[in-house]
Amino acid sequence: MADTPVLEVSNLRVSYYTDAGRAIALDDANLTLNAGEKLGLVGESGSGKSTMALAMMRMIKPPGRIESGRVVVAGTDLTALDEQQMLKARLSKIAYIPQGAMNSLNPVTRIGAQMVDAIRAHEPGSSRANMEERCRQTLESVDLKRGVFGMYAHELSGGMKQRVCIAIDILLKPQLIIADEPTSALDVVTQRQVMETINRVQKSIGAAVILIGHDMGLMAQFVDKVAVMYTGRIVELSSVREMFTKPLHPYAQALISSLPKLENKGVFQGIPGLAPSLLRLPGGCAFHPRCERVMEVCRTVRPDLEVQPDGRGVACHLYGRRDR
Amino acid sequence: MSSLMELRKVTKIYSHGLVARTTTVALSDVSLTVREEEPTIMTVAGESGSGKTTLAMLLLGFIPPTMGSIFYKGQDISRIKGDDKVIFRREVQAVFQDPFAVFNPFYTVDHLLSVPIRRFHLARTRSQARDRMVEALTAVGLHPDEVLGRFPHQLSGGQRQRINVARALVLKPRLLVADEPVSMVDASLRASILETLRGLQRDHGVSILYITHDLTTAYHISKSIVVLYRGSVMEAGDTDSVITRPQHPYTRLLIDSIPWPDVNRRWGETEIKAKEGEGADHAPGCKFASRCPFAMDKCKVTPPLFRLAEHHAASCYLMEKHPTMDSAQLSDLLPT
Numbered sequence: 001m002a003d004t005p006v007l008e009v010s011n012l013r014v015s016y017y018t019d020a021g022r023a024i025a026l027d028d029a030n031l032t033l034n035a036g037e038k039l040g041l042v043g044e045s046g047s048g049k050s051t052m053a054l055a056m057m058r059m060i061k062p063p064g065r066i067e068s069g070r071v072v073v074a075g076t077d078l079t080a081l082d083e084q085q086m087l088k089a090r091l092s093k094i095a096y097i098p099q100g101a102m103n104s105l106n107p108v109t110r111i112g113a114q115m116v117d118a119i120r121a122h123e124p125g126s127s128r129a130n131m132e133e134r135c136r137q138t139l140e141s142v143d144l145k146r147g148v149f150g151m152y153a154h155e156l157s158g159g160m161k162q163r164v165c166i167a168i169d170i171l172l173k174p175q176l177i178i179a180d181e182p183t184s185a186l187d188v189v190t191q192r193q194v195m196e197t198i199n200r201v202q203k204s205i206g207a208a209v210i211l212i213g214h215d216m217g218l219m220a221q222f223v224d225k226v227a228v229m230y231t232g233r234i235v236e237l238s239s240v241r242e243m244f245t246k247p248l249h250p251y252a253q254a255l256i257s258s259l260p261k262l263e264n265k266g267v268f269q270g271i272p273g274l275a276p277s278l279l280r281l282p283g284g285c286a287f288h289p290r291c292e293r294v295m296e297v298c299r300t301v302r303p304d305l306e307v308q309p310d311g312r313g314v315a316c317h318l319y320g321r322r323d324r
Numbered sequence: 325m326s327s328l329m330e331l332r333k334v335t336k337i338y339s340h341g342l343v344a345r346t347t348t349v350a351l352s353d354v355s356l357t358v359r360e361e362e363p364t365i366m367t368v369a370g371e372s373g374s375g376k377t378t379l380a381m382l383l384l385g386f387i388p389p390t391m392g393s394i395f396y397k398g399q400d401i402s403r404i405k406g407d408d409k410v411i412f413r414r415e416v417q418a419v420f421q422d423p424f425a426v427f428n429p430f431y432t433v434d435h436l437l438s439v440p441i442r443r444f445h446l447a448r449t450r451s452q453a454r455d456r457m458v459e460a461l462t463a464v465g466l467h468p469d470e471v472l473g474r475f476p477h478q479l480s481g482g483q484r485q486r487i488n489v490a491r492a493l494v495l496k497p498r499l500l501v502a503d504e505p506v507s508m509v510d511a512s513l514r515a516s517i518l519e520t521l522r523g524l525q526r527d528h529g530v531s532i533l534y535i536t537h538d539l540t541t542a543y544h545i546s547k548s549i550v551v552l553y554r555g556s557v558m559e560a561g562d563t564d565s566v567i568t569r570p571q572h573p574y575t576r577l578l579i580d581s582i583p584w585p586d587v588n589r590r591w592g593e594t595e596i597k598a599k600e601g602e603g604a605d606h607a608p609g610c611k612f613a614s615r616c617p618f619a620m621d622k623c624k625v626t627p628p629l630f631r632l633a634e635h636h637a638a639s640c641y642l643m644e645k646h647p648t649m650d651s652a653q654l655s656d657l658l659p660t
Contacts, residue, residue, distance in 0.1 A: 044510045045481065158372075187371035187537060192581040192591065214511050217540065217583035221591035244587045258515045259585040260544045262568070268544070270516030274480055 006175045006208045007033040007056075012069030014048075014055045016278075017062075023278035025051040025064070027232045030305065035175065038202070038209045040219040040240070042255070043229035044275050049212045050099070051232070053178045057096045058086050074175045092122050095169040097179040102161035105153040111164055112149035115139075118171055138167045141204070142197050159190035166198060173205045180212040195222055216259050220244055228252045231278060231286040234305055237313035248314040250291045285317070293318060327395065328360040328531060329383060329416070329499055333652060334392035336378050336555075350378040352555040353392070357655035358499060358533065360397070363525050364660040365532045367542040367563065370552035371578075376535045379552075380503045383533065384418055414444050417492035421504035423484035427476035433487055434472055437461075440495055460490040463528070464520045482513030489520055493528070500524065503535045518545050539582055543567045548635075548658035551575050554611040557629070557651065561636035562659045572638040574612045610640070618642060635659050 014026040026048045033039055041049045054060050056071050058078060071078045073093050081089060090096070098104070106114055115135040119126060136146040142163040153161060162182060169177055179198065183191040195218070202209050211223055219226055219240065226243040228236045228251065236249040247253045254271040273290040276282055282289055288298040297317050305315040336351040352375075358366065370376045381387045382394060385401045394401050396412050404412050420426055427436065437457045440446075447453035458468040464486040471483060479487070485505060492500055502521065506514045522545055524530040536542055542549055543563055550560040551574070559572040570576045583591050607614065609624040616623070622641055629651050630643040637649060637657055649657075 044513075188539075188581040188583075189371070189577055192583070215583065216511055216585040220585045220587050221583040241587050244585065255511070256585075258511065260515075260540045261584060261586050262543070262589070265544055265564075268515040268519040268522070270513065270519065274482075 004034075005032045006035045006037075006074050007031065008070070008072040009052075009056065010070050010072075012052070012055055012071065013067040014051050014060055014064060015067055016064045018279070021279050025232050025278060026055060028304075029069070029234055031227065031234070031237075033176070033208045033210070035206050035208055036203065037225065038211065038223040040223035040226040041210055041212045041229065042214055042216065042219060042226060044214065046231075046275060046278065047229040048232040049229055050180055052229075053096060053180055053210065053212055056176075056178065057090060057094060059096075088122060091118060091169070091174060092172040093174055094176045094178070095172075095174040097165055097169055097177070097182050099180045100185065101165040101182070102158060102185070105161060105164060107153050109152075110149070111139075111151055111153065111156075115149070115168055115171060118168055122172055134171065135167075138171050139164075141170070141201055142167045143193075157190075158186055159194055162186065162194050163197060166194075166201065170201050170205060170207075174207055176208050176210070177202065178210045178212070181215075182211070183218070184213065184215070191218075198222075216255070228255065231275060231281060233286070233315060234313070235287070235315045237305070239312075242310075242312060248308070248312065248319060249287075249316045250293050250318070251287050254290075254292075285315075326360045326398070327357045328397060329358040330395040331356045331379075331382070332393050332395065334382060334389045334394060336375070336382060336387070337390045349555050351375040351382070351389075351552075353651060354379070354552075354555075354557060355392075355652040355654050356550065358531050359655075359660055360498075362660040363529045363531045364548065365522065365525050365534055365546040366658065367534045367536060367546040367549040368552060369536055369539055369542055369549055369578075371537055373554060374537075374552040375555040376537075376552055377503055378555075380418065380501050380533070380535055383499075383501050384416060385412070410444065414495045415498040417495055417497040417500050419485070419488045419492055419500065419502045419505045422508055423481050423488060424508070426488065427484060429476055431475075432472075433474050433476070433479070436487065437491055437494055440491065444495060446494070456494055457490075460494040461487070463493055463523070464490045465516060466490065480513075482509050482517065485509055485513075485517055486520060489517070489524070493524065493530075496528075497530055500530050500532045501535070502532055504537070505534075506541060507536070507538065514541065521545065539567060539579060540584070547660060550654075550658075551578070556611050556626075557639060557654065558612065559636075559638040559640075560629075560654055561633070561657060565633065565636045571632060571636070571643060572612075572640045573616050573618055573642070575638070629654065631657065 009029055009031040012026060012029040016023045016025055029052060043049050055066055060066055078089060112135055116131050119131045136149050139148050140146055144163050183194050223240050226238060226240050227234050230251050236252045247256045258269050258271060284300045285298045285303055288294045295317060303315045303317050303320060305313045307313050308319060332355055334351060334354050337347050337349050339345050339347040368376050368379055382389055388402055438453055441453045441456055447456055461468045466486055506517050509517060518541060521532055525532050534546055546563050549563045549566050551558045553574050559566055559575045570579045609626050613619045613623040627639050627641050628648040629637045629639050630646040631637045631649045632643055632646050635657050
């Protein structure tokens with residue numbers, strides 16, 4: 001696998017301008033992802049996970065705005081493209097499966113027509129027969145029958161519809177696939193089958209995957225790296241094993257210890273307090289009012305995400321350099 | 325042993341269409357008892373289409389059973405009238421899945437909590453009513469001054485769901501039917517809501533019927549579990565046995581598909597042989613047979629319940645060396 005990163009996000013910042021003030025939904029996000037890597041993006045609702053995905057797709061709508069930063073996918077700076085070029089880049093370079101995608105299939109057009117549409121928009125020269133054959137092959141690659149091409153959405157089960165969405169997403173073999181809670185409405189058995197499919201097609205086209213969600217179980221089973229977000233910032237970025245066995249950031253620690261496992265039956269450990277509103281963030285580290293290991297410096301100085309000697313990233317004064 | 329709530333051989337069939345009637349068996353011959361003396365937490369688990377929400381609707385008296393009867397404190401709930409009906413309505417409460425959909429956006433939290441107090445004449449004065457609200461909110465771990473007077477949109481999903489529990493609690497119920505109460509709540513809040521529910525059972529003597537598809541939380545909160553598949557009981561028993569040593573092929577598939585948040589417990593080490601369900605299956609016999617890797621000829625006849633251990637039973641011919649038991653006696657083997 002190539003070592004040149006397929007995705008480089010640097011200093012990405014998104015704000016929403018509301019009547020009550022400016023809310024920074026994504027603050028100074030930095031990420032690098034290699035081909036074939038799978039990253040999990042976790043956090044409570046409102047922590048900025050979906051904003052991050054939308055910003056990478058350049059799909060932030062007013063009153064939201066990308067304030068600064070770059071998103072480079074396979075050498076192309078998406079933030080520098082004009083609207084026409086961005087339309088071309090979507091699906092061919094970077095594909096997005098939004099939350100509840102399976103309910104966004106057009107109910108009155110056949111599945112095939114919706115897939116052909118996607119190819120035609122990017123490759124107007126393709127012949128009809130060629131496009132149709134590619135669609136049928138792609139359906140097969142996500143474990144659907146070729147005949148699904150001629151069916152309507154209502155004839156398919158939830159898991160099958162989600163597979164159709166995955167098929168549309170990989171039609172043009174993008175280098176990066178972003179999936180926002182792709183299985184949240186599915187039963188556990190179907191969920192496992194759909195995730196196995198994503199895993200397989202991702203390997204076969206060599207794409208990087210960003211999985212967004214709050215199901216930590218799914219993350220533990222699927223991704224290679226986990227980024228934990230809190231109030232719009234990445235507070236920890238570690239390999240999945242390190243994250244689940246030895247989380248560093250106190251928020252990540254609380255998140256991991258709140259998870260029900262087979263061993264700790266009957267132990268419930270929630271995280272005390274509530275996430276603050278983005279319009280009224282506390283000074284210093286945004287997590288300090290809920291943090292058990294809060295120090296004086298946390299109230300005034302906001303910690304930056306710093307790379308530790310072992311390569312993990314964490315934004316917390318507990319791990320800060322001592323020379324400051 | 326008297327029963328608080330009892331389902332006796334309940335079947336619910338939905339039918340639609342006037343000329344060509346199509347029927348769906350949502351629940352088939354289910355008997356369950358929640359005992360009066362010992363408050364317990366019982367899980368009814370299943371995927372979508374298993375009949376678990378139908379079960380909740382039946383228990384709350386929202387829909388009548390097609391066959392069989394449901395009793396509350398010995399009275400058939402379809403015949404309860406007058407004062408007894410008021411008592412039933414007060415003592416059996418519900419918490420539903422979506423904390424965003426059940427609130428009227430025009431009313432404050434106070435309204436939501438004070439209506440049941442007024443309706444059931446639970447307080448004589450305004451201050452008494454307020455004390456009752458404060459007590460219920462405190463019991464679910466909320467600060468009354470942080471939520472009273474607020475509108476639903478000013479509250480988080482976790483707060484709203486706890487207010488739903490508080491609303492049920494002001495009525496001092498005996499039974500709480502909780503239909504997927506945490507499936508739409510963030511992972512970090514899930515633990516605190518489950519802890520709230522367990523506190524209700526432990527400190528307030530409320531029995532809880534926890535209806536869910538999430539076996540991880542079921543394992544942590546409940547003493548006993550009943551696994552449904554397309555309206556039939558597949559396996560039942562004490563939660564520990566069923567989750568750590570599942571016997572029925574369906575339960576085994578279900579438990580093997582749980583994504584445990586544990587990097588050392590890999591997902592699905594056994595391969596899924598069963599196909600994805602494609603539409604309802606009308607064939608008689610075991611409902612799981614069409615997806616079951618071990619299906620045999622005799623599965624075309626509905627298997628009885630086999631009693632595997634004191635607190636464990638499964639409905640599958642693979643267990644046929646064990647003695648059979650009457651499905652109406654199912655509750656006898658569930659620990660409280």
